[in-house]
Amino acid sequence: MSERDQPLRTPDPRQPRTGSTQAAPAAPSAPARTVSLEARRASRDSRPPETSEEMERGPSDLAPGSPSGIRVNLPVLLISSAIILAFSIWAIAMPDSAASTMKGIVAWLAANVGWFYVLTVSIVIVFVLWVALSKSGQVRLGPDHSRPQYSLFTWVAMLFAAGVGIDMLFFSVNGPVTAYYMPVMEDPQSREAAREAVVWTMFHYGLSGWAMYALLGMAMGYFAYRWGMPLSIRAVLYPLLGKRVRGATGHAIDIVTLVGTVFGVATSMGIGVVLLSIGLHHLVGVPAGLGTQIALVAVAVVMTIAACTSGVDKGIRLISEANIWIAAAMVLYILVTGKTGFLLSAIVEDIGRFVTTLPGRTTQTMAYEPGGSEWMGGWTLFFWAFWLAWGPFVGLFLARISRGRTIREFVIAAITAPVLCDLVIVAVFGNSALAEVLAGNDAFGQLAMASPEEGWYALLEMFPGAAFLIGLATLSGMLFYLTSANSGAMVMSNFSSRISDPGADGPKWLRIYWAVLTAVLTIAMLMAGGVTTMEYATLIFALPVTIIAYLVMLSFSKVLRMERAEREGWARMREVSGRGAAGRTWRQRLTSMRTHPSAEAVARFSAETIAPALEEFAAELREHGQAAEVRRESDAVTGIDSLELAVPMGANRDFRYRVSAVSAPIPAIGSKASRGRDDYLRLEVFSQTGSAGYDLYGMTQQQVLGDVLDSYEAHLAFLNYSLEHDSISAVSLAEPVEVEAPVDAEQR
Template sequence: MTNSARPSADSSGAPPAGSASPPSRAEQPRVNKPVLIGSSVGILAVALWAILDRESADAVIFAVVGWVGGTFGWYYTLLVVAVLAFVVYVAVTKVGKTRLGPDHSRPAFNLFTWTAMLFAAGIGVDLMFFSVAEPITQYMQPPRGEGETIEAARQAMVWTLFHYGILGWGLYALMGMALAYFAYRHNLPLSIRSALYPIIGKRIHGAAGHAVDIAAMLGTIFGIATSLGIGVAQLNYGLYFMFGLPEGTAMQIALIAVAVVMATASVVSGVDKGIRRLAELNVLLAVALMLFVFFAGKTRFLADGIVGNIGDMIARFPGMALDTFAYDRPDDWLNAWTLFFWAWWIAWAPFVGLFLARISRGRTIRQFVTGVLVVPFAFIALWISIFGNSALDLVMNGNTAFGEMAISTPERAFYGLLEQYPMVPLSAAIATFTGLLFYVTSADSGALVMANFTSKLPDSEADGPNWLRVFWAVVTGVLTLAMLLVGGVPTLQAATVIMGLPFSVVLVFIMMGLFKALRVETALAASYRNGLPGALSSRANAAGEQRRGWKQRLARSMAYPGPKQAQRFMLETACPALGEVKAELESQGVEASLNIEPLNGSGIDTVDLFVDFGPERAFKYQVYPVRKNLPSYARASSATDKYYRMEVFSLEGSYGYDLYGYSQEQLIADVLDHYEMHLEFLHQTREALHTTSVAEHHNVTTGWDDDYQTTEKKEG
């Protein structure tokens, strides 16, 4: 069937009859060899260099990071602010109502599960590491002013919240929104390159697209390796703290091996099972640990601190967001903290963004951006305020030994804090297990996403093959070990600053491409507003209700057709009506096609009228039977609990109204309403953009495999 955008779920979340079938052998995921080979060679070369020539690798990495920080510090600062402004602007404007998928699609995961997965994938064990170590470090060694003062304490908490705040989550929101929009709205592959389609067109399927995905892979794996390196160091000390197991390279190798095994088991089970369940358990344990410290410690002081920290953050955020330290630049501090965090968020953006897109189909842009910016940071603010203020309280009340430990060996700081509370064996055990879950959820999500990056997927719901997920879980472990051998966590942080730079340029083009594509959505909305009186703006009434008598309307409102009645409507009304429109269009020189296909196992056909507009977006009017649950008040007179709605679908999805009961003339009038609105949309698009590169894609492809087969034939 030509360019048929299939409805994926009915109102209950179950696929409509015949809308999905298992992929055939030809539709199974295939390896994207250029990206797999290119990224593997680059990653393994760095890992081997680090293992075989430690001193040279360490010296070169820190020399390069010094140059990057000194030369591009302003650029990192400006980029993260621009990204946040862009995603907020998109969310609050009218285009924020656009769904990340067809118009009829709805989210597959409830709010708790969704936020648990995005939080667990987007943060990781480093939150435990920095929530205690950073406030103390900024308090005792601030970038400006005198340390160990009341002002230094307030600013220390603000710096920690700033580095973990909405600027970083804005990067995640941009990537997730762009990937989900192009994959689920325009049927492009769920890959970084897809977001550049409005900029470079079909070249995303060639060398330019491969280069983009390789850059994303390098940034992603170094970002994940940094988190895993931090996790290994902290878990190593946690096992020493609880059981006396030795700290050192041998134990860290063992921990990496255990984490790779656990991540492999989780990622092979898929998003709906392993990753989902681990993420939910992870969040529940983290909440329990946070509440324990809140109530076992100085509860009133911590409550005051939460409110005060949020107030300071709101008041100081604008100045801090654009502060480049131009007049008193602390280079070492910037490279180790703010610039490292921005590069780290950028490096994680492809990984987390693709994972967020994978779990966010059906949400509106506004829902997506609001959820990504607000929900995880609300938890982070509570976590950092509770643990950070608890740690500061110890140091400010004379426990200088704890403060010095947090600075010199930050992996010990979290356990050092728990040691000040009762039931330390239990709290330490929960902390260790929570840290392990953070560690594993980062590793398994990363392996899944990197397998997708290096695969050609038959559709946006598919994932890379299991063996490739295992491969990337192992490679991540090897890279983490190599960088720990070179110089530990500081070297991993430095490498992240370097690897984040190339992909930051890609982020700029992604913003440009998404802006261009969303202007097409704006033009589409304008075509509806400017449509004829009988058009979609008053669909439920104008298209049909005003054109039939009251008896017909009453009969239609009481009709709940089964498969036989639905098929009769298709054969006697829908197919003849669309056939007449097709014939008339062709008589006037318009290229049109009529496609009729049976829905598997339902005994009902679907009919699709398709009009090709060359380089501009095609017109599609599809009558598609959607199975629904029969209302309870109608079940007494029916032998079944299901019925069918004859819904209208375009390239954007279902319009949400039922054609059953229309006559041929009424259905033809409805088709013409849509057709005239589509012509208005094309006019609005030309006026607004002078180009239709995004719209063009609907006419030339139905997915990744078709485009790749075409490209490979041309290249080979």
């Protein structure tokens, strides 16, 4: 991470200052309309943060307390492991009892709680769209001056690879065929049932799942890269729970998240080994039974161990991108060698029907349909539970690759490009299967319903060059399977650890541990009834994750309101002060565009011009009875101290004018020769969320003083505006206030 991308953190006012040039006199007493500042500070640590300044305590509050910045979270590890092991032992020892019990629980949930799953997914979709399309959509997942790490194409490709598993291949044939033979609202095998068959599977793999991924991904990325917190769910809930996320409450959150993730990944792995065992049987004649499936689970564990011990984690990205090209080649092959005209027409019609019926389908609970709750439990509710369980897993990966993107860009890309890819894949495979059934191949239709894995490979055998297509499909499925297993173990390791650096991962031994435990759970569910039992378990264990989704939305909206208040305050300051070019002559402005000083020149300017200006301003304030100090903070990256003028404002938000050196690329056009340098240092003014966007280098001391005065005057104007309109915002306060009595305009 370059120094330009480092989020700016203001020193904790409770800690002793080091390197300050002046000691600050005692701050003036708080206004009569508030309780004592000391009393509020005494209780501050026991409640959630209410201001952006208090949010800055998050990284220290959530720090693991380990020199390496990584510590295994033993309560989370042990309790989660105990839950998963207990379930696995039960399923292995009493498979019939486990299957029947889970079937009964799912039937009850579908009949009584299914509406809650549907409502949750609907609210998540509305929430992520509201955030993306609001003013908050302009906020970046990182400081304001950060920029994306990956190109748009690579990033979108990685989005798709992260959220698609081998289960899509499994259900792309089984789903449409079953919806045609056994529809919930239409007459079986009717023309209307055929029109709706593929669209229902598109719906299950469409917007809803990606909205859940987008919610958790943008929330984790925002708190990690904009506020410097760990990349975890408990960090996302810090604005809502405060320091309690470190204790039992935070452990409970991580346990729910981790257990749901393990069951989601295990379900995908179970579906994968069932499908791959059939593929290997077609290719090399391996028996497609439980023994082969267990062997494939063991292969996933071995591959995870190899990745951990050989340092090939970057291969996950390469495998994911390769898999996209293989899937694209497979779809194109079917389009060209299959019923091309029918498939293209069906794709257009199905996508159109998907879009036009999406609102009604999203809130459909089948309340008035006979057997509706049973159908919902086997299809829609299972998929919603699947996406909820996979949400933290995929969300963390999406956050890791999206630093520097705006929230709007992140959400719009996540719910459009990958969804469109999903729709095309489902439409091609689903309509190819429907074409066979509509042509009278009833035996194939019955096979696809009774044995989805057999039905999928039976479809591939109908195309020219079937051996090549089956080999390509099996390779694609294997890559999907191994990627999910490997990256899933990595995410589980992270969720059971406390990690301060968002770019770091949990211990490798812990990743191996979770790979083995997930393998045990997968085998247990295969023994207890196969794919159906996995669906039941996912639906049951994803229910607590819905509560996490609501908490994430509440917490994220709270901190976005804080930041919106801060942006509005800065906007008002800029209106008053006219920041950036204020006071510069036209020659100074032209010179700054064409010259890019060395680090030595920048350090000398900071010491000889900016520091004396800040000291002079602070001294003048103290002459007028206002406490003020200039603080210095060393920067090991640039070697140039950051300077901050701090003026305490009692109960209101302190005035801070901070200047830090940041790196910027030298423009290729319009500047003098750089003598081989690619970047230079700028002395920029910062707020809590990043750079204000202008460089002080080249100003005179009087011009710097004028800029400080403009900022100070604008800060006072903003605070007075808040008081005059009785609209004190989070950004205008250093601490929450308690109003003792109404204050009229004259008293104010």
